[in-house]
Amino acid sequence: MTQTAANARVIRVHPNDNVAIVVERGGLAEGTAIAGGxxxxxxxxxGHKVALVALAEGDRVIRYGEVIGTTVAAISRGGHVNETNxxxxxxxxxxxxxxxxxEPPAVEALEGYTFEGFRNPDGSVGTKNVLGITTSVQCVAGTVDYVVQRIKRELLPRFPNVDDVVGLNHSYGCGVAINAPAAVVPIRTLRNIALNPNFGNEVMVIGLGCEKLQPSTLIDDKPVKIYENTEAADPDANVxxxxDESFHGFGEMVEGILAMAERHLERLDRRRRETCPVSELAVGMQCGGSDAFSGVTANPAVGFATDLIVRAGGSVMFSEVTEVRDAIHLLTPRAVDREVGQALVDQMAWYDDYLAQGQADRSANPSPGNKKGGLSNVVEKALxxxxxxxxxxxxxxxxxxxxLRRxxxxxxxxPASDFICGTLQLAAGMNLQVFTTGRGTPYNLSMAPVIKVSSNSTLGQRWFDLIDLDAGRIATGEASIEDVGWELFHLILEVASGRQRVAAERLGLYNDLVLFNPAPVT
Known part of the structure; x- marks a missing residue:
């Protein structure tokens, strides 16, 4: 895959490719000799593409053995191929x-690998032990933020086995067309986030009272128990x-939330890590701030680790419709049956229609940073x-x-948005996420650990305290895809077991949840 000549290294992925990407830090000067003369x-x-052959106007540009576009003007052999041409x-x-x-590839089961996780009564397993406080409406977000700080300062030190308390704030709940067909998306997202295994079935819901999305609708798996401001308050209260007219002033509201949180913390504190098979992992794979190296270093290594987790019986999800749409022809043949294949097609069609309603199309992706990193268009990005x-x-x-069902x-x-994708993967049951990046991002989630993998060593070295694993070594020939894939697999088990913290968590960096709401706002 990697070719060198005159100390100038480029990467040509497929024998049919008529472009290669530049590996050298700082790029190549005019007149530099590379492979093939x-x-x-x-x-x-x-990270940008160099033409390996002369291209006339209208010629196909091929990378990954696939057509990523046609030229808008002639490009000389050795010329720069980018989004402008x-x-x-x-x-x-x-x-x-x-x-x-x-035909599914024949692989051997991967046995003997485990991690230390928190097993829940419903059979799911968490990689963290977190008290989640969700909101039914944005109006109470400030109150929840205030209370979370009080809980961390006054209560959490008494419960050493609880990792954290997090406020699950969002901008939904009122002023929305709650009965519109597409409203099912944000509502089921909030319901299912409360079921994430890292919360140990101890999520609290704080509401205002007059919102369209009533707090009781966000608890699907257990009886709704309303907190009442009395001496005989239900110890299992979760809403x-x-x-509530029994509260006199903000102070009583806060004390009510603190009292309810204390009961939940007591139960969470009784949880202990135990040895669990890899089959209990539910790992989300995502990329953000991608560059042209992403598809030849970080993402292939993640794909190798994905196959290892699947071979061990675990669950892996990949996402981002707009960054799948132009490579969908490579995925539908891999569906386990025609029903699953058709479901892939249906999701692509739904999103095509969603973009059309908003008078947008797939050309809105990639971002300026992606282009600066060498990605010419969404086709190249998707591949x-x-x-x-x-x-x-x-x-x-x-x-x-x-x-997740299987x-x-x-x-x-x-959607491809980092924050919306992460929120939806949490709702799906993700208990750990792997996030690849070529341009860099401090993105992290407080509800589940996020392992960040850099696609190039320039970023990995510059962001030495934000990146957990440097896959750029693949581009320079210092490591193979298999080497980094195994390294990532072992890192996943260490992080899932709580034996290693991800870089952004050590720094205390976390992003807010962002709901996907395709329904109208009233």
Missing amino acids: VITTMPIPQ VRLPTAPALGELPLATR LSLQ GSVIKSGNSPIVDVIGPGER RGLTFAAT
Whole structure:
């Protein structure tokens, strides 16, 4: 895959590719010799594409053995290929895709690997032990933030086995068309986040009282028990509304929440880690701030680790519809059956329609940072993105906000937004996330650990205290995809066991949840 000449290293992924990406830090100067006798005709930045052959106007540009676009003007051999001179091709036609045509690869089960997790009564396993306080409406977010700080300062030190308390704030709940068909997405997302295994079935709901999304609708798995401001308050209470007429002043509201939190913390503190098989892991794979290296270093290594987890009986989900759409023809053949293949197609069609309603299309992706990192368009980005899914059969497809149903590899349909995707993967039951990046992001979740993998060593070294694993060593020839994939697999087990904290958690960096709400706002 990697070719060198005259100390200038480039990466050509597939023998049919007519472009390669520049590995050298600082890029290549005009007149630099690379493999095959190609001489650069202009400066080409690191991660950007160099033409290996002369391309006439309208010629196909090929990377990963796939067409990523056509040229808008002639490009000389050794020229710079980028978003300004490549035209976006037509997306694969959804009605003509092969469904479940690939024979699943023969692999051996991976046995003997375990992690230390928190087992829940429903059989799920958490990688953290967290008290979650969710809100039914944005109006109470400030109160919850205030109370969370009080709990951390006054209560949490008494419960050493509880990792954290987090406020699950969001901007939904009132002024929304709650009965519109698409409203099912944010509502089931909030319900299912409360069921995340890292919360140990001890989530509290704080509401205002007059909102459309009533607090009681967010507790699906256990009886709703309303906190009452009396001496005989139910110790199992899990719902409190600030407009409860028994409260006199803000102080009593806060004391009510603290009292309810104390009971939940007491139960969470009794949880202990125990040895669990890898089959109890539910890992979300995501990328953000991607560059041209992502599809040849970090994402392939993640894909290798994905296959290891699946071989061990675990669950892995990959997502981001707009970063799958242009590579969907590579995925539908991998569906375990035609029903799953059709579900993939249906999710792509739903999102095509969603974008059209908003008078947008897939060309809105990639971002300026992606382009600066060498990605010309969403086709190139998608072809590099889906590699996170490895080579395993796709056993299920779930819609936004739905929960995982099967062990193995699942496509969880989400937007490409880092924060929305992370929120929806939490709702699906993710207990750990792996996040690849080429441009860099301090993104992290307080509800589940996020392992960040850099696609290039320039970032890995510059962000030495924010990146957990540097996959850029693959590009420089210091490590193979398999080496980094195994390294990531072992790191996942260490983090899931609580023996190693991710970099952003050590720094105390966390992002808010962001709901996906395709329904109207009133």
